[in-house]
Amino acid sequence: MVEILVCFKHVIDETELKIDRGNNKINFEGAKTKISDDDKNAIEEAIRIKEKNGGSVTALCVGSADAKKSMKEALAMGCDRGRLLVDPAFQDSDAITTASIISQAIKKKIPKFDLVITATGSTDALTGIVGPSLGESLGIPQITFASKIAVSANKVTVDRSVEEGLETVECEFPVLITVSREINQPRFPTLIQIMSAGKKELLEWNAQALEIDPLTVGKQGSKIETNALNVPKSARKRIIFEGKPEDAAKQLAEAMFKEGLVK
Amino acid sequence: MSQQQGILVYSDLPEVTLELITLGQKLRAGNLSVAVIGSGDLQDQISKLSVDGVTNIYKVSNDSLSGFIGKPMVDALEAVCSEAKPNVIIVGATRRGREIAPRLATRLKIGCITDALNLEMANGKVSAERLVWGGNALASVTSKGATVVTIPLHSNQKATGSAQPNVVEVSANLNPSKVKLLGKKERPQGQVSIKDAEIVVSAGRGFKKKEDLSLLDGLVSTLHAVMGASRPLTSDLGWVPEERQVGLSGTTVKPKLYIAVGISGQIQHLTGMRDSKVVVAINNDKNAPIFQECDYGVVGDLYAAVPTLEKALKSQLGS
Numbered sequence A: 001m002v003e004i005l006v007c008f009k010h011v012i013d014e015t016e017l018k019i020d021r022g023n024n025k026i027n028f029e030g031a032k033t034k035i036s037d038d039d040k041n042a043i044e045e046a047i048r049i050k051e052k053n054g055g056s057v058t059a060l061c062v063g064s065a066d067a068k069k070s071m072k073e074a075l076a077m078g079c080d081r082g083r084l085l086v087d088p089a090f091q092d093s094d095a096i097t098t099a100s101i102i103s104q105a106i107k108k109k110i111p112k113f114d115l116v117i118t119a120t121g122s123t124d125a126l127t128g129i130v131g132p133s134l135g136e137s138l139g140i141p142q143i144t145f146a147s148k149i150a151v152s153a154n155k156v157t158v159d160r161s162v163e164e165g166l167e168t169v170e171c172e173f174p175v176l177i178t179v180s181r182e183i184n185q186p187r188f189p190t191l192i193q194i195m196s197a198g199k200k201e202l203l204e205w206n207a208q209a210l211e212i213d214p215l216t217v218g219k220q221g222s223k224i225e226t227n228a229l230n231v232p233k234s235a236r237k238r239i240i241f242e243g244k245p246e247d248a249a250k251q252l253a254e255a256m257f258k259e260g261l262v263k
Numbered sequence B: 001m002s003q004q005q006g007i008l009v010y011s012d013l014p015e016v017t018l019e020l021i022t023l024g025q026k027l028r029a030g031n032l033s034v035a036v037i038g039s040g041d042l043q044d045q046i047s048k049l050s051v052d053g054v055t056n057i058y059k060v061s062n063d064s065l066s067g068f069i070g071k072p073m074v075d076a077l078e079a080v081c082s083e084a085k086p087n088v089i090i091v092g093a094t095r096r097g098r099e100i101a102p103r104l105a106t107r108l109k110i111g112c113i114t115d116a117l118n119l120e121m122a123n124g125k126v127s128a129e130r131l132v133w134g135g136n137a138l139a140s141v142t143s144k145g146a147t148v149v150t151i152p153l154h155s156n157q158k159a160t161g162s163a164q165p166n167v168v169e170v171s172a173n174l175n176p177s178k179v180k181l182l183g184k185k186e187r188p189q190g191q192v193s194i195k196d197a198e199i200v201v202s203a204g205r206g207f208k209k210k211e212d213l214s215l216l217d218g219l220v221s222t223l224h225a226v227m228g229a230s231r232p233l234t235s236d237l238g239w240v241p242e243e244r245q246v247g248l249s250g251t252t253v254k255p256k257l258y259i260a261v262g263i264s265g266q267i268q269h270l271t272g273m274r275d276s277k278v279v280v281a282i283n284n285d286k287n288a289p290i291f292q293e294c295d296y297g298v299v300g301d302l303y304a305a306v307p308t309l310e311k312a313l314k315s316q317l318g319s
């Protein structure tokens, strides 16, 4: 029996963002939201571990009221219960502050657990901070960049990728693991699962319920401030050859010679 | 934390530490200190890192640091920070660096900026740009006061020269980690690394199957190039070893010529090749973002264009 907590982020679908090259800005209008890509791998892994070893999976998300939608999807995939950490005071928290909110929720409400799983990075902020910071705040060991997890009795054996190769490490519960996207292929919930997700327990906890001082979270509680969002600029020549690929390729070869690129 | 000043740099890979030292020099923000952490006398590393601009080397040597496990590394860095009192701690964005930087920041109760581009320091504030939203946007971020920053690999030259920094031995209270290293499989190293290559030819998801990558062999050898790849081909499909991945979570390359074949040009990829001198793209989708980011482009099927390009180059070279 393994008690698993899995953290996911509810994000704007970046493939739906429109880029306004004219004023170099991003248009968020009408963009859909989703579970952050690699967090689906985290959820999938949590569910697989439960299916194999017994236990339960609790999904945690710090987000807006709209995040309920993603929470339902996580429940449909197979999480047993959802905990949405939602409060206007949480808005604009930086990654370390977000981790502190999750950590406080776990300490206050779910102190008994074996495994915390996050992804290595979110699709929107891409900081890769929340997982390691959460492990540190909880004061438990952590294993990052996991590409394979095996659970036996009271411990995990994990393959993790580092620059020089693959490490195999082992750790007793409780432990936090950040997973890489290559760890699995997330499932699509069936229609029946989607319909029965509505019956699963979904609680909302605000700052008060978690005994969080609003001054320590959100913009004022955060050390990192995000100011402007811009579209990266480029100053390339953009000489494009079209037509038959063979002809275009020949023109390209000539251009490369003229530039002195080929010797 | 008031009298914080100066810069401390650290990476678990000494080669990367040299890159961070170059960045530290550019920032000109007081003392430039280097943390050397490991087991044994660490003399090799200390002499290797005694390069121009380095004022202090803080050394922590302890047996529990031999396996590069996160916790004792963070303990050691925390001890170094309480001696050196840096305003900015710059960590190389290796996998281990990506773990220890947020952990250190959380312990020190300071800010953390990961994958920082265009890092600057002014008036006690650290500012940088970072890619967000799947890389479609650049965010400007600032941090008040002390900050831990991670820097993408190979985005700076290695520092050179020699100096006689003060070597300060720091004794740290290290608790062994509960995470035990059972084994390690080294990745076979390629002959030429892409980060030093003059010409890089990279393959992307436009290739339909692994065998088709051999289509590039002739082009690569004609140009004396090194082959790179986009992330789908490395970590997702496993067609190409990870050390050849170009981009945000791979390597930054700065060749004279970069040829992107069947690569759409998502920003995470562009980040890794943006400083290439000349960029060439082959893609059958006229609207692929790579065409906004290239000097020369061919709109067309790579299966037709690549062999023709190879032939045309060979005939011009007279080979």
Ligand SMILES: Cc1cc2nc3c(=O)[nH]c(=O)nc-3n(C[C@H](O)[C@H](O)[C@H](O)COP(=O)(O)OP(=O)(O)OC[C@H]3O[C@@H](n4cnc5c(N)ncnc54)[C@H](O)[C@@H]3O)c2cc1C
Binding pocket: A121, A123, A126, B134, B135, B203, B204, B205, B206, B207, B229, B230, B231, B232, B233, B245, B246, B247, B248, B249, B250, B251, B261, B262, B263, B264, B265, B266, B267, B268, B269, B272, B282, B283, B284, B285, B288, B300, B301, B302, B303
């Ligand atoms: C946190 C994070 C980190 C990332 N890090 C990296 C990284 O380091 N490096 C990286 O590369 N990506 C990275 N990515 C992934 C990145 O977002 C893109 O998904 C990836 O770069 C796309 O690779 P691609 O261009 O090969 O594939 P696609 O985007 O699928 O593009 C394939 C292209 O091939 C073209 N094509 C198809 N058939 C043909 C044909 N017959 N002839 C010619 N052209 C053809 C298509 O028009 C298309 O433009 C990262 C993503 C995230 C979220």
Ligand SMILES: Nc1ncnc2c1ncn2[C@@H]1O[C@H](COP(=O)(O)O)[C@@H](O)[C@H]1O
Binding pocket: A007, A008, A009, A010, A036, A038, A039, A042, A060, A061, A062, A063, A095, A098, A102, A117, A118, A119, A120, A121, A122, A125, A126, A127, A128, A129, A130, A131
């Ligand atoms: N708001 C959030 N709520 C719950 N989990 C989160 C949140 N933000 C980040 N995480 C988790 O931390 C991982 C890393 O996120 P990030 O630090 O934003 O790159 C994500 O993949 C999630 O698993």
